[in-house]
Structures are given as C-alpha cells and as structure tokens.
Amino acid sequence: xxxxxxxxxxxxxxxxxESSADTxxxxxxxxxxxxxxxxxxxxxxTAPDSKFYVGKGKAEEVALFVKENDVQLVICSKDLSPxxxxxxxxxxxxxxxxxxxxxxxxxxxRARSFEGKLQVELAQLEHLSSRLVRGWSHLERQKGxxxxxxxxxxxxxxxxxxxxxxxxxxxxxxxxxxxxRFQNGQSRKKALLSTVALVGYTNAGKSTLFxxxxxxxxxxxxxxxxxxxxxxxxxxxxxxNPILLSDTVGFVKSLPHNLVEAFAATLDETxxxxxxxxxxxxxxxxxxxxxxxVNDVLQSIGASEVPVIEVYNKIDKVSDCVPHVDYKSDxxxxxxxxxxxxEIGLDLLLDAISEQVNDEKVAERxxxxxxxxxxxxxxxxxxxxxxxxxxxxxxxxxxxxxxxxTRWQIFTSNEDxxxxxxxxxxxxxxxxxxxx
Numbered sequence: 001x002x003x004x005x006x007x008x009x010x011x012x013x014x015x016x017x018e019s020s021a022d023t024x025x026x027x028x029x030x031x032x033x034x035x036x037x038x039x040x041x042x043x044x045x046t047a048p049d050s051k052f053y054v055g056k057g058k059a060e061e062v063a064l065f066v067k068e069n070d071v072q073l074v075i076c077s078k079d080l081s082p083x084x085x086x087x088x089x090x091x092x093x094x095x096x097x098x099x100x101x102x103x104x105x106x107x108x109x110r111a112r113s114f115e116g117k118l119q120v121e122l123a124q125l126e127h128l129s130s131r132l133v134r135g136w137s138h139l140e141r142q143k144g145x146x147x148x149x150x151x152x153x154x155x156x157x158x159x160x161x162x163x164x165x166x167x168x169x170x171x172x173x174x175x176x177x178x179x180x181r182f183q184n185g186q187s188r189k190k191a192l193l194s195t196v197a198l199v200g201y202t203n204a205g206k207s208t209l210f211x212x213x214x215x216x217x218x219x220x221x222x223x224x225x226x227x228x229x230x231x232x233x234x235x236x237x238x239x240x241n242p243i244l245l246s247d248t249v250g251f252v253k254s255l256p257h258n259l260v261e262a263f264a265a266t267l268d269e270t271x272x273x274x275x276x277x278x279x280x281x282x283x284x285x286x287x288x289x290x291x292x293x294v295n296d297v298l299q300s301i302g303a304s305e306v307p308v309i310e311v312y313n314k315i316d317k318v319s320d321c322v323p324h325v326d327y328k329s330d331x332x333x334x335x336x337x338x339x340x341x342x343e344i345g346l347d348l349l350l351d352a353i354s355e356q357v358n359d360e361k362v363a364e365r366x367x368x369x370x371x372x373x374x375x376x377x378x379x380x381x382x383x384x385x386x387x388x389x390x391x392x393x394x395x396x397x398x399x400x401x402x403x404x405x406t407r408w409q410i411f412t413s414n415e416d417x418x419x420x421x422x423x424x425x426x427x428x429x430x431x432x433x434x435x436x
Contacts, residue, residue, distance in 0.1 A: 008035040008073040009065060013054060016046045025253060026077045026099065028203075033106050038069055052091070053084045063092040075102055082131040100127060103252065115177050122170045129163050181269070194357045195244045196235070197270045199298065200279035201290040202250025205313040209279060209340035210247040213350075230269060237354040246273065251297045253289075271303040275356050277349075278310045282337065283317035309352055310335040316342045323348055332356075362408040365424045368397045373420035376411070383407055 008030055030037055041062055043054040052059040053076065062074060073095050074088065080098040088096045097105070104127060107120045198206040210216060214233030235243045246269045270276065278294060280287055291310075298304050315321040316339040323345025326335040333352040338345035368377050377397055380386050385403035392398050403411070411417065 006035050006072050007038045007070070008075050009062065009069075009071045010037060010040040011054070011062060011074055011076045012040060012042045013048075013076065013078045014042065014044045015048075016044070026075070026102075029099070029102050029106065029252075030075060033102060033109070035073065035075075038071060039065055041065065048078070048084075051084065051087050053078060053080055053088075059088060059091055062088075066092045066094050073097065075099075085131065115174070118170050118173055118177075122167060122174065125163050125167050125170070129160065129167070194274040195232075195246055195269065195272065196275045196277060196353060196357060197246040197248055197273035198277050198279055199248055199270055199294060199303075200250065201281065201284075201294055202252055204250070204279045204281045204284075204290075205340050206247055206250065206279045209277075209311070209313065209338075210245060212340050212343060212346060214245055232269075235353075237350050237358070243353065243357055246270075251294050253293050270298070271301055271306070273303075273306055275353065276303065276306050276308045277353075278308050280310055280312050281314050282312040282321065283314045307356060309333055309356065311349060312337045313340050315339050316344065325352065358404055361402055362405055363400075363402050364408070365398065365400050367392060367422045367424070368399065369420040370395045370397060371420070372416060373397070376414060376416060376421060379411065379414075 010026060010030065012026060027037065027040075041058070043058045045054065049055055054062075065071065066074065071094060074092055074097075076088075076096065076098045078098065079100050080088070080096070085096055085098065104120065104124050108124065111117045111120045198210055200206055210231065210233060213235050216231065216233045231247045233245050233247075235245045237243065248270055276298070278291070280291060284290060295304070298306075312335060315323065315337050321337060323339075324337050325333055325348050326337075328334045333355065336345065336349045336352050338349055340346070373396075377399070380399060380401055380403070383403055385401040385407070386399050387402055388400040390398045
C-alpha cells in the first residue's frame with residue numbers, strides 16, 4: 001500500500017494545562033502527508049504517563065481500534081520519548097509516530113533542492129539516533145564487556161556509528177552551503193541589493209504573495225508546507241535598486257528544535273534581511289496565537305531585531321475588511337491589509353516596502369557636458385532618476401534628478417564625474433545635495 005493509501009489513527013492528547021486540544025492542525029498535517037484518517041481518539045491527562053504517555057486503558061483502546069480497523073499507522077499529537085514510542089508500538093502492533101516524525105515525513109516529501117534534501121536528512125537522522133535503543137531486541141543481547149558482547153549490541157553500535165558518520169558528513173556539506181550564502185550576502189551588499197524575507201505561519205499565503213510581487217511561479221496550494229525550499233526573486237519599486245525577495249519555509253506551532261537547527265543555513269536569509277514581511281492569515285481565528293508562535297521562532301534564530309511589517313493576507317475572506325495601512329506612533333508602517341490572490345492592496349504594500357528599504361533621496365540639478373558625459377546621462381536614465389531634462393546654451397544636458405543617497409554616491413564616484421558634471425541643488429544656490 002502506498003503512502004497515499006495508508007490509513008492512520010489520530011491520537012490527540014490534551015494536558016490539563018491546555019484550554020483545548022488543537023486537533024485541526026494535526027488533521028491538516030496528516031492530510032498534507034497524504035494519509036487517510038480512519039479515526040480519532042482523544043485522551044485528557046493531567047501529566048504524561050512514563051510508559052505510554054497516555055494511560056494504560058487509553059493505550060488498550062487504541063490497540064483495539066487498530067486491530068478492528070486494520071490501521072497501519074498511529075499518529076500522536078505530542079512528542080513521544082523513544083521508550084514511550086516503542087512501548088506503544090509493541091502494544092498496538094503497528095507503526096507509531098509523533099508530531100515531529102510526521103512533520104519530518106512531510107518535509108522529506110516536499111524537499112526538492114540538494115540543500116533542502118540534506119537539511120531534511122540531517123533532521124531525520126538526528127531524530128532517529130535517539131530511537132535506536134533496543135531496536136534489535138529480536139537478536140541475542142548480553143551485558144557489555146570484553147567477550148560478553150552479543151550480536152544485538154554489536155548491531156546497535158554499528159548502526160550508531162554509521163548514522164553518526166552520515167550526520168557529520170551532512171553537517172560538513174551544510175557548512176559549505178552556509179559559507180556560500182554568506183559570500184552571496186556580501187556580494188549583494190556590495191551590489192547595493194537589499195533582501196526582504198517573507199516569514200509567517202505555514203499556509204498563510206507567502207508563496208502566493210511572492211509570485212504576485214516577483215512574477216515567479218513557485219508552487220502554491222491550500223495545504224501546510226506546500227513549499228519547502230527557499231526561493232529568491234527580484235522586485236523593483238519606483239526605479240530604485242532591485243530588492244531581493246526571499247520566500248522562506250513556513251513555521252508551525254512548536255517547530256521541532258532539530259528542524260530549526262537543520263534549516264539554520266536557510267534561515268540565515270531571514271536573520272540577514274533588511275526587512276521581514278510577516279504574512280498573517282487575516283481569516284484565521286487563531287491568528288493571534290500564530291503570530292506569537294512565529295515571533296518565538298524568529299527569537300530563537302536571532303532575527304527578532306530585524307524590522308518587521310505585518311501583512312494581513314486573505315482579507316477577501318473577512319467580511320467588511322478593505323485594504324488599508326496601520327501606522328505606529330512614529331508614523332512608520334506597522335500593518336498592511338491585502339489579498340495576494342485577488343491582488344488587492346498590493347500597491348499599499350509596495351509603498352510600505354519602498355519606504356522601509358530604500359535610502360533617503362537626493363534631489364539635484366546636474367549639468368552634463370555632451371562631449372564626454374553620455375555614459376553618465378545614460379546611467380541616470382537607466383536608474384529612472386531623471387524627472388526633467390533641458391538643453392543648455394552650448395548643447396549640454398541640464399537634468400533634474402531624484403535618486404537614492406546610495407546611488408548618488410555611486411554617480412559622484414564615477415571616474416568621469418569631475419570632468420563633465422557640475423551640480424546645483426534644486427533648492428539652494430550651492431552644490432550641496434538636497435536630501436529628503
């Protein structure tokens with residue numbers, strides 16, 4: 001039976017400290033994994049049981065359901081210890097996985113790039129390495145010591161050594177990827193390219209927005225973790241320097257720590273970004289909780305200090321909600337309300353990005369000699385900086401320009417600048433640039 005046909009029983013556990021069991025997300029994760037849900041059992045406990053996590057009676061109820069319905073897989077909503085997982089599997093006589101194992105399986109299905117596959121394999125091996133204890137109980141087992149080692153213990157040690165070696169190899173490759181990302185980041189800084197990263201809870205609409213803004217065709221679907229690999233596209237606003245827009249992996253509640261560690265190289269894009277667009281599903285009734293969970297992940301990866309604009313997406317699914325912008329007390333943009341799929345409010349978002357990312361402007365009137373300044377004039381037009389042009393009495397070009405401070409510095413540092421350009425600020429009689 002293929003993974004798409006595999007039947008699963010959901011074991012939802014609600015601890016007394018929790019107001020309710022979050023069953024909807026586990027169900028969505030199961031659907032995203034391509035499984036068929038044949039039943040659901042809820043267990044309420046004050047604290048986890050050391051043997052099964054659930055009580056013995058509930059564990060036996062699970063075993064009976066599995067036997068009567070020919071279930072191939074039991075999925076637990078909480079993370080199980082290796083001992084709890086092994087005990088449950090022995091009792092119910094089928095495979096048991098926890099929430100982390102389910103997420104790892106989804107990631108393994110969705111990874112497409114070489115880097116993404118390495119990251120998923122690393123997370124899977126680290127998760128598996130703690131679950132090898134007594135994995136070969138059918139083999140002879142004896143106490144340790146010279147001359148007393150049974151073949152079962154030898155097999156475990158061999159397997160651990162193989163897994164450890166593979167983990168070391170993957171980490172070495174990912175370190176190379178991290179160095180390459182750092183070098184690419186340095187090159188972008190030299191080229192005056194700013195990175196804006198899309199972050200947010202999974203299925204909030206990040207990839208849809210990415211496609212609308214960049215014209216790319218990243219895969220989109222109404223499911224958790226529809227896309228996994230990070231994609232970077234170019235975005236130009238008002239003729240300014242191109243902005244690199246980065247579509248990152250979506251977050252979920254209590255994102256497994258080993259996944260965060262494995263995707264450290266990818267998440268560096270988030271930490272090094274000049275601006276984060278926190279995409280929020282405006283129609284999600286649990287959006288406040290989702291925002292807190294994303295902020296927790298940003299804190300854990302060291303990205304909490306990067307400026308953030310909250311983008312409330314899917315307003316077409318919210319009654320009486322129109323595209324608008326909310327401002328902070330210092331008049332900086334705090335929230336933008338849009339619908340990426342319907343392309344509603346995208347102009348407001350682009351203006352907010354431009355205001356946050358692009359440098360302060362320089363307004364100047366420059367005179368360029370026609371004999372030797374053609375390249376400089378072409379450069380200003382290529383940047384979209386020219387607002388007006390007239391001819392002087394001797395055929396020279398008189399240009400009124402508006403451009404970023406950074407590009408003004410590039411323009412004035414050109415080797416031909418001093419020989420063929422004279423400057424007169426628009427709002428003054430001296431040659432100092434007028435900033436605004």
